[in-house]
Amino acid sequence: MIFFLVLSCEGFIVNFKQPPHPAHLAEEAFEVNFDGIPGPTHNFGGLAYGNIRSMANRLSVSNPRAALFQCLTKMKLVHSLGLLQALLPLHPRPAFEALRRLGYSGSETQILEKVSKENINLLARCYSSSGMWTANAATVSPCADTGDGRTHFTPANLINLFHRYIEPSFTGAILRRIFHDESKFNHHMPLPGSWDYADEGAANHSRFCSSYGAAGIEFFVYGRDDSEEGDSRPAVFPARQTLEASVAIARLHGIEPEKTVFARQNPDAIDAGVFHNDVISVGNKNVFLFHSDAFCNSDSVTAELKRKFSEHCGGNLILVEVSSKRLSLAEAVDSYLFNSQLVSEPEGGAVLVAPSECGEKKRVYELLEEIVSDENPIKKVLFVDVDQSMKNGGGPACLRLRVVLTNEELAVINPGIFFSQQLHEELILWGERHYRDHLSPKDLADPNLLYESRCALDELSGILDLGSIYDFQRP
Ligand code: SUG
DSSP: OOOOOOOOOGGGOOOOSSOOOOTTSOOSEEEEEEEOOOOTTOOOOOOOTTOHHHHHTTTOOBOHHHHHHHHHHHHHHHHHTTOEEEEOOOOOSSOHHHHHHTTOOSOHHHHHHHHHHHOHHHHHHHHOOGGGOGGGTEEEEOTTTSTTSSEEEEEOOOTTSHHHHTSHHHHHHHHHHHTOOTTTEEEOOOOOSSGGGOOOGGGGEEEEOSSTTSOOEEEEEESBOTTSSSOOSOSSSOOOOBHHHHHHHHHHTTOOGGGEEEEEBOHHHHHTTOOSGGGTEEEEBTEEEEETTSBTTHHHHHHHHHHHHHHHTOSOOEEEEEOTTTSOHHHHHHHTGGGSEEEEOTTSOEEEEEEHHHHHSHHHHHHHHHHHHSSSSEEEEEEEOOHHHHTTTOOGGGGEEEEEEEHHHHTTSOGGGBOOHHHHHHHHHHHHHHOOSOBOGGGGGOHHHHHHHHHHHHHHHHHTTOOOOSGGGOO
């Protein structure tokens, strides 16, 4: 049965002001969704070549406040399922550090004035709120999979696009601050920033397991393998992730080769707008929902996944394959069906948290009905409206970084970043105070926006109890 947006589940919502210990769950490790939030400068810059929605919505007027509220509602929904939900703070924008490195000098107001006059595109890049798509923040391997028994983090270098390339330094710092206990967490530098090691983080990485605390199979998907003979790259749009990058991350994290699978994206999919693998497949625990045109050599990829899963995780990996006859690549990209979050309810059932666009398209809706009535663990679909993020090519799954954490790891994390009803209410009031309800790209030149963003960031770090995390907060 498909359910529409359910938000009347207050009974499940627990107020956490100390590290959450979901005592009602008899597990030793949990998947925590760390969501990003859109900032007060959320806008449609048309900055991401190869991302069809970003290109199509270039220069239209955004609604940062609605963007924030939509993302908070999504968090509330996931939290109401009895799952652990947390959030990562906003990146500081505009990115003055980048502007200074590009030769702009003087006071912040002078810099903004100069850039607004000389290079409005650069202004949009430095004001982008793209840090909200935390699926691109890092690749994370849980302690059950790694060589040293710690949870490993490698921030994505995001070298493909300037407005994203300015994210990793803050991402790395904030991950280190949140997961600060070095006996439990191992933080790597982003991979060297070269074309060979282009890395887009967890958007191209999934993990399959029987239970979160047990060993898993880590699945790395890449778009380019430069050592390959012949020209099998996409013809139209760039492939963002390289095999070299994925292999380096598996090596850094100390994952046994027998527990990794590397798969190459189908170049036709990239040309159809699949700029990250999470636009065409989603996996969690023992379920893999994917499109038949997602990978080159799809059959051998799934055979390797199944074999390794049964050998190392026990049981069977359940494949839910959607054929191109049932849903074309274009329909998949248009609906963002595969960018649903696939989550496991505490009782064990799998739920798809799908973009509301999927409920509005007849063929996609019917497909979802088939999926939930077929023999597989997906028994429920919940629709969320994240239209403001979708217009930039970011669906529900793009907005979250999954981190599997044991009870001991949960106990050493700052509790202020965990979602609760109280935090939700605080963030709504915060958004009402600091976010505009429309922003056109030309508004980015408004000097007040800097002041508004600063006030918002300053308060947010207090609300999340993170201390002084921004340069402007330090004397
Ligand atoms: O990198 N869009 C992002 C969307 C990222 C989605 N993430 C995942 N699939 N995991 C990108 O293409 C558009 C910004 C703009 O056009 O203003 C943008 O950066």
